[in-house]
Amino acid sequence: MNIPFMDLSGCYNEIYQEVSNKIKYLIDNTRFIGGNEVEQFELEFAKYCNTEYAIACGNGTDALTLALKALDIKTGDTVVTVSNTFIATSEAISSVGASVDFVDIDEKTYTMDPIKLKEYLRKYKVIKNVKAVIPVHLYGQMADMESIMAIAKEFDLKVIEDSAQAHGAKFNGKGPGEYGDIATFSFYPGKNLGAFGDGGALVTNNEYLANKIKMLSNHGRIKKYEHEMEGYNSRLDSIQAAILRVKLRHLNKWNSMRINNANIYKQLLNKNNNIITPFIRNESRHVFHLFTVRLTNRDNVRESLKKDGIATGIHYPIPLHLQPAYRYLGYKKGDFPISEKISNEILSLPMWPELKEEDINYVCKKLNDLV
Ligand SMILES: *Cc1c(COP(=O)(O)O)cnc(C)c1O
Numbered sequence: 001m002n003i004p005f006m007d008l009s010g011c012y013n014e015i016y017q018e019v020s021n022k023i024k025y026l027i028d029n030t031r032f033i034g035g036n037e038v039e040q041f042e043l044e045f046a047k048y049c050n051t052e053y054a055i056a057c058g059n060g061t062d063a064l065t066l067a068l069k070a071l072d073i074k075t076g077d078t079v080v081t082v083s084n085t086f087i088a089t090s091e092a093i094s095s096v097g098a099s100v101d102f103v104d105i106d107e108k109t110y111t112m113d114p115i116k117l118k119e120y121l122r123k124y125k126v127i128k129n130v131k132a133v134i135p136v137h138l139y140g141q142m143a144d145m146e147s148i149m150a151i152a153k154e155f156d157l158k159v160i161e162d163s164a165q166a167h168g169a170k171f172n173g174k175g176p177g178e179y180g181d182i183a184t185f186s187f188y189p190g191k192n193l194g195a196f197g198d199g200g201a202l203v204t205n206n207e208y209l210a211n212k213i214k215m216l217s218n219h220g221r222i223k224k225y226e227h228e229m230e231g232y233n234s235r236l237d238s239i240q241a242a243i244l245r246v247k248l249r250h251l252n253k254w255n256s257m258r259i260n261n262a263n264i265y266k267q268l269l270n271k272n273n274n275i276i277t278p279f280i281r282n283e284s285r286h287v288f289h290l291f292t293v294r295l296t297n298r299d300n301v302r303e304s305l306k307k308d309g310i311a312t313g314i315h316y317p318i319p320l321h322l323q324p325a326y327r328y329l330g331y332k333k334g335d336f337p338i339s340e341k342i343s344n345e346i347l348s349l350p351m352w353p354e355l356k357e358e359d360i361n362y363v364c365k366k367l368n369d370l371v
Contacts, residue, residue: 001359003309003350003362005312005350006351008194008352010354011247011250011352014250015246015247015250019246023239023242035238037242038056038235040245041054041241042201046203049176049178050174050177051183051203051205052207053209054201055213055214055217056200056201057202057213058198058234058235058236059187059198059199059200060088060186061088061092061186062234063202064160065232066202066213066216066234067160067181067184067202068098069232070182070212070213071131071181071182074097074098076098077131078129078130078131079134080102080103080132081102081133081135081162082105082339083105083336084320084342085138086315088186089134089136090320098131100329101120101329102320103117103120109138109143109279110138110139111137111138111141112133114147117151118151130155130157133148133152133159135148135162135180137161137163139291139292140286140290141278142161142166142171144283145174146171158181161177161179163177163185164185164186164191165192165290166192166289167185167191169284169285171281177205185202186199187199187200191289193248195236195240195247196240196243197237199236199240216231217232218231255287258352259287259288261353261355261360262278264361265277265291265360266278268368272368275293276294277293290313290315291350291351294342295371296345298347301367301370301371304366305370310350311350314347319343321339350363
């Protein structure tokens with residue numbers, strides 16, 4: 001048996017012909033930047049997200065940067081996020097000149113703990129000039145957006161939802177972008193909605209922000225050579241937009257297949273007291289970008305699974321506050337105990353929509369034998 005961590009070929013087979021025809025058309029007509037495919041994708045993605053506006057851009061990291069820039073976050077401001085995320089979240093904060101800071105997570109869902117956020121803001125809102133918060137909808141499950149929005153209102157914070165892992169996720173029936181000022185997405189190939197290369201988008205219900213983001217993503221341009229402000233070159237290619245339009249129509253089905261696989265995993269692993277399976281809030285539609293379990297002897301188990309042909313991942317092995325890149329912040333071990341504890345225990349198992357039940361059975365059998 002050989003089970004990869006992720007296999008994108010299943011979904012490619014399903015859309016191959018339609019996508020090839022579209023790419024050929026774009027090449028034949030030399031349509032590479034902007035144009036109909038990008039405009040249509042923006043309309044369709046906004047509709048999918050139930051938001052007024054969607055703006056496509058180069059990747060998920062740029063989407064975060066553009067969001068911060070549009071909200072006028074700058075040097076002298078602090079933006080708070082979580083430590084157990086991909087470094088893109090905090091990189092974007094630094095890239096607009098603002099200071100990065102962290103709060104710990106809730107031990108069940110691994111998303112931002114609203115109580116910790118509130119404690120942090122009581123202490124630091126004024127001294128650190130905290131202007132915005134970026135909750136991360138991790139592994140496919142949204143953070144507790146009702147509580148986070150209430151706190152943001154109380155402390156006058158802008159909210160950017162990092163939704164790179166949560167296309168189609170819901171919290172109380174509402175998705176990313178229906179809570180915060182802006183939600184950002186990545187279309188990196190392995191994400192729930194992935195392009196054939198890099199891509200990203202922002203969604204919002206605010207017309208002013210939508211216009212500003214559109215300008216910022218294209219050199220601050222209002223007309224061809226007229227620039228309202230300095231911006232970025234962060235556009236989605238027409239070919240990627242065309243591919244994403246085809247894939248978007250399958251996203252709900254693919255998410256349901258992920259959820260189905262997660263249910264099979266849970267059924268086979270829940271009896272094992274040494275394995276903690278993902279906790280799904282009552283309010284959540286968790287779209288299982290990743291299926292991440294927790295075990296105490298994680299590294300040994302991972303090695304043994306590898307010998308059995310099973311690939312796994314760790315998302316993420318080193319919390320950001322302990323990364324060399326953030327040494328300058330002066331954090332030490334013990335500062336965010338839950339993020340640190342789970343970083344030693346989490347293990348992401350193979351997960352993609354077409355993953356076969358027999359493969360899940362095999363993974364669970366091996367895992368149950370090991371722990
Ligand atoms: C993938 C990811 C990003 C960055 O997206 P890119 O398109 O790779 O730039 C940001 N945040 C999180 C949580 C991610 O998983």
